[in-house]
Amino acid sequence: MQRIFAFILLIVLIPVILMTSLAIIILTGLPIFFIQERVGLDRRTFKIYKFRTMRNGKINFTGKVLRKTGIDEIPQLLNIMGGTMAFVGPRPLTEADIKRLEWNTTEHNERWAVKPGITGMAQLINVCDKNITWENDIAYVRNKSTRLDLKVLRQSLLIPFIGKSKTKNLLHKSST
Numbered sequence: 273m274q275r276i277f278a279f280i281l282l283i284v285l286i287p288v289i290l291m292t293s294l295a296i297i298i299l300t301g302l303p304i305f306f307i308q309e310r311v312g313l314d315r316r317t318f319k320i321y322k323f324r325t326m327r328n329g330k331i332n333f334t335g336k337v338l339r340k341t342g343i344d345e346i347p348q349l350l351n352i353m354g355g356t357m358a359f360v361g362p363r364p365l366t367e368a369d370i371k372r373l374e375w376n377t378t379e380h381n382e383r384w385a386v387k388p389g390i391t392g393m394a395q396l397i398n399v400c401d402k403n404i405t406w407e408n409d410i411a412y413v414r415n416k417s418t419r420l421d422l423k424v425l426r427q428s429l430l431i432p433f434i435g436k437s438k439t440k441n442l443l444h445k446s447s448t
Contacts, residue, residue, distance in 0.1 A: 274359060278352035285346055292323055292343055299334045300327050305347060310364035313387045318356040320364055321347035342431070348390045360421040361389030362409040373402045383409050386416055391428040 282289075293304045306324040309317050323344040325335025338344035351357035357364065362383055370376050375383065383406075394408035412420070 275353050275355065278349040278359075282346075282349045282353070285349075288343065289346060292338065292346070295334055296324060300324070300332050308366065310366055310388065311370060311384065312356050312364055313384060315381070315384045317367075318351070318354075318364075320357075321350050323347060342428075345390050352390070356387070358387040358389045360391055360412075360424045361387050362392050362412060363395060363405075364388035373406075375402075375406070380406075382413055386413050391424060393424055396424065396427050396431075 296304050303324060306322045307319050310320045312318050323338050325331055325338050325344050348357055393412045394405040397404060
């Protein structure tokens with residue numbers, strides 16, 4: 273079902289994809305896409321696709337806009353169609369990230385029991401802390417459900433419009 277929905281979204285977003293590609297080419301040149309090895313389900317590696325947002329190691333103006341709006345993530349629909357990712361799940365990490373975070377032990381294997389996602393619970397928090405990220409990733413793995421996926425997606429879709437802080441506060445108020 274996710275693969276079909278990703279395909280439909282890709283078709284619907286063709287105008288955005290073409291405009292974004294053109295903007296990247298005009299403002300920063302080729303290549304359009306950033307492709308990188310990431311670790312996914314059962315710790316298998318796959319290539320992730322994103323719109324390129326950096327030049328010479330720095331985020332460029334186009335990249336700032338793409339990241340703030342989440343448009344840089346649109347090419348990951350190809351990953352969903354290919355079955356290596358889902359819409360919701362823990363963020364796909366590089367081997368270097370896993371080593372840096374010290375999540376490369378057998379006790380951390382539970383995180384890789386689900387497909388990584390374009391968005392996830394850890395991406396909805398304003399804190400960049402490996403322990404809090406870990407807790408959110410494991411909470412997702414242990415409580416994975418359609419209802420949870422829809423809640424995470426709803427929150428994620430609000431972020432480009434009102435920001436993480438306001439989204440978090442708004443949804444906290446609605447759940448109390």
